[in-house]
Amino acid sequence: SAVISQKPSRDICQRGTSLTIQCQVDSQVTMMFWYRQQPGQSLTLIATANQGSEATYESGFVIDKFPISRPNLTFSTLTVSNMSPEDSSIYLCSVESGANVLTFGAGSRLTVL
Amino acid sequence: AQKVTQAQTEISVVEKEDVTLDCVYETRDTTYYLFWYKQPPSGELVFLIRRNSFDEQNEISGRYSWNFQKSTSSFNFTITASQVVDSAVYFCALRLQGAQKLVFGQGTRLTINP
Numbered sequence: 001s002a003v004i005s006q007k008p009s010r011d012i013c014q015r016g017t018s019l020t021i022q023c024q025v026d027s028q029v030t031m032m033f034w035y036r037q038q039p040g041q042s043l044t045l046i047a048t049a050n051q052g053s054e055a056t057y058e059s060g061f062v063i064d065k066f067p068i069s070r071p072n073l074t075f076s077t078l079t080v081s082n083m084s085p086e087d088s089s090i091y092l093c094s095v096e097s098g099a100n101v102l103t104f105g106a107g108s109r110l111t112v113l
Numbered sequence: 114a115q116k117v118t119q120a121q122t123e124i125s126v127v128e129k130e131d132v133t134l135d136c137v138y139e140t141r142d143t144t145y146y147l148f149w150y151k152q153p154p155s156g157e158l159v160f161l162i163r164r165n166s167f168d169e170q171n172e173i174s175g176r177y178s179w180n181f182q183k184s185t186s187s188f189n190f191t192i193t194a195s196q197v198v199d200s201a202v203y204f205c206a207l208r209l210q211g212a213q214k215l216v217f218g219q220g221t222r223l224t225i226n227p
Contacts, residue, residue: 001160031213042204042217043158058214090156094215100146100165100208102215104158 001097002027004105012111013083020079021108023093028073033102034066037090046091049076083112115140117207119218126195127226134190134221136205142166144210147181147188152220153201164188195225 003026013019023032034046046066047055055068069077080087090107097103116139126132138147149161162172164181172179176193192199205218 033213033215042219043215044217045214048213056213092158094158099163101148101160101163102208103160104150106155106157109156 001101001103002029002095004093004095004103006093006105006108008108009106010109010111012113014113015084017083018079018081019083019110020077021091021093021110023076023078023105025074025095029095030073031096032070032076033094034068034076034078035092035094035104037092037107039088043092046078080110083110085112088112115142115145115207115209115216117205117216117218119203119205119221121221122219123222123224125224125226128197129194131191131193132195132223132225134192134203134205134223136188136190136218138186138188138205138207140207140209142209146208146210148206148208148215149179149188149190150204150206151201152204158204161190192223197225197227199223200225 005024007022032049035043036046037043045058046061047057047068049055049068049070051070051073065081067079088111090109092107093105094102118137145166147164151159169181178191180189202220202222204220207216
């Protein structure tokens with residue numbers, strides 16, 4: 001299965017700032033997915049990122065708040081903009097790795113003060 | 114809409130006990146996939162199993178076993194002779210054929226006490 005590296009693994013940020021999370025995969029993949037896991041909660045899909053096109057956002061998530069880049073088939077970034085404490089979460093990158101199986105990165109744990 | 118329910122928020126057992134984690138799902142589609150993932154304290158999600166909707170055979174992998182019953186829309190996970198290293202949050206998830214989204218349950222926090 002694919003190996004996913006995410007950076008940063010954790011960060012503490014000030015309210016009103018933005019943070020960009022990087023996701024690197026060791027193989028070329030068509031789609032990359034960004035999930036959010038709020039404290040003590042389940043995972044929710046933020047958006048799907050295809051190379052060469054704009055990301056597709058799920059209901060409740062907008063591009064201005066969570067801009068995504070997908071410059072090539074092995075890399076994507078998710079930016080959390082104008083952060084508030086409610087954005088404190090684990091953000092996980094995932095890719096399809098085998099038939100219908102999603103592999104996840106270790107996540108980026110974000111704390112907003 | 115699809116939904117996955119894990120009614121057990123937290124389970125705590127003593128090592129070597131057997132434990133079953135329940136998962137009930139809702140979908141009107143006939144072709145779908147069910148998953149279990151493990152999230153240890155370190156935070157990463159570890160894939161455990163995928164089951165497609167046409168395969169109701171139960172599966173056993175070492176101390177782990179899964180019981181898929183379409184009649185009750187359930188996909189339960191049993192750990193036999195539990196060990197402390199099994200302590201984690203376990204998520205059940207559903208994905209429709211052709212869909213991008215993986216719909217997760219709320220997770221069950223399993224604590225195995227020595």
